[in-house]
Amino acid sequence: MNFIPILDYTSVLVFALSGALVASRQQLDLIGFAFVACLTAVGGGTIRDVLLNRDVVFWIDEPAYILLAVATSVIVFFTAHRLESRMKAIIWADAIALGVAVAAGSGVALKLGHSPIIVVLMGVATGSFGGLMRDVVCNEVPLILKQGELYASAAFAGSLALVMGDTLGVAPIYGYAACCILTLALRAGSIVFGWTLPSYKSRPPRS
């Protein structure tokens, strides 16, 4: 069974959600919502497909991806005011989408027979570039740059889990599940409990 389309659809849905919510902070109109939602939803996977030189970018021959992102943005446009905290919703939607997209990105690179380094890199890139484009275009501070939070690190760990599962001969479904869950768990632990890796701290030069 091919899990990649399931992962791609899920990440498109949840990234579109985060994109539309960011659009609501910019008070855009409905088409603006759809634009930011699509950019966020397919951005990471598009980078992956262009870098890996796949014949067709994943959403070009499957307009259903775009329809899904647009439908999500319409729903958000009419319901986002019911949320108590949009920022919280953005962070959590982004965290879930990150987990799923990392699995989708790593999975595609793995199937194409790339080396573990490229597989991990594609996982991190697919997971983070959609949100990165969303934040750069909308003038928000990219979530990936938030100090003292796991983000690229969570994606890295999740992707590594998938590669290790594959090396050990584990059935793909467990590998994908481990990747999604580990990425999300690390990200969630960072959001809720403040889990963090030591970040760079400059010290005064030695005298």
Place this chain on the structure above:
Amino acid sequence: MNFIPILDYTSVLVFALSGALVASRQQLDLIGFAFVACLTAVGGGTIRDVLLNRDVVFWIDEPAYILLAVATSVIVFFTAHRLESRMKAIIWADAIALGVAVAAGSGVALKLGHSPIIVVLMGVATGSFGGLMRDVVCNEVPLILKQGELYASAAFAGSLALVMGDTLGVAPIYGYAACCILTLALRAGSIVFGWTLPSYKSRPPRS
């Protein structure tokens, strides 16, 4: 007759104009003007060609596009001080280029036989990404994010007109013309008369 090159040349010229004018706000030197002008001029069409996996990006085998953008930037470098309002000139050059580039983007996708959704999306992307890159690189607030203005919406409507014209069997020249004129008219109406779609407004959460 193939209208795409005509549209591509026109949008390169007018986007280069807008790019060079933004460069003048940053007080760059002549090569800086040319750099921003080229980025703006070919940015949207390049994204289109990479996404649609065309054999060659449109300006690679036709250096005339780049020469046109560079020549435009040189002229702007020596004449921009004569303008009374550069910001006004930027907005209008961008609006005209948007109309033309939306037609060029939709047209290419249509000729390659893509579905209406992809055609519309390519129109919006080709029209907006050149200006978006210009604004992101130059630290300007992207025009596409300006609240209470039609931008992505104008591109969307224009592209839709082209798709509908094609479906109805209208001669291509009328479809392209309708697309350019409708996009520009909506954008112009938004700039001059404040035309707008309802934008998202957050309301207090229900008690």
Place this chain on the structure above:
Amino acid sequence: MNFIPILDYTSVLVFALSGALVASRQQLDLIGFAFVACLTAVGGGTIRDVLLNRDVVFWIDEPAYILLAVATSVIVFFTAHRLESRMKAIIWADAIALGVAVAAGSGVALKLGHSPIIVVLMGVATGSFGGLMRDVVCNEVPLILKQGELYASAAFAGSLALVMGDTLGVAPIYGYAACCILTLALRAGSIVFGWTLPSYKSRPPRS
């Protein structure tokens, strides 16, 4: 002899250095350092390979590039605090990487038989886009936009030297050397002595 890989490895190393140093200003964690270092290190060459439609992006089948960038970021993570001025180190690493990457970009386009205009453009793009992405993602003012400094101009001159050397039938090694040295010399002269081209200055409209 093929100098392109040597140039690519050198520019990856030095751009990774500049990227990791920018990451240190953002106080990211180790994986964040590696992310920004990789983005900066392979960004420009990736744009070049995608635009020229090369079969494989240069680092996809050669994970050594990524390993080099990651190793560099690890070293910077543990040693950057010893630097007296990080900003100075960033500017100089960026200047050296610019010189090398301009040669790598122009060289690839030249070998593929492109016209002089495209060769020069690929040189400038390969040299500047890695640093541009680094600065946009990290919310720094792009070095390429710094007023009164040679940057795109230095890249342009270096790339032009390589094209002219090729036209005159000079042995490639001298062309590459001239390109690296001229780009770096102009950039260095601009940093140290304030060399500059006349930049655009708006004057009051004539009465």
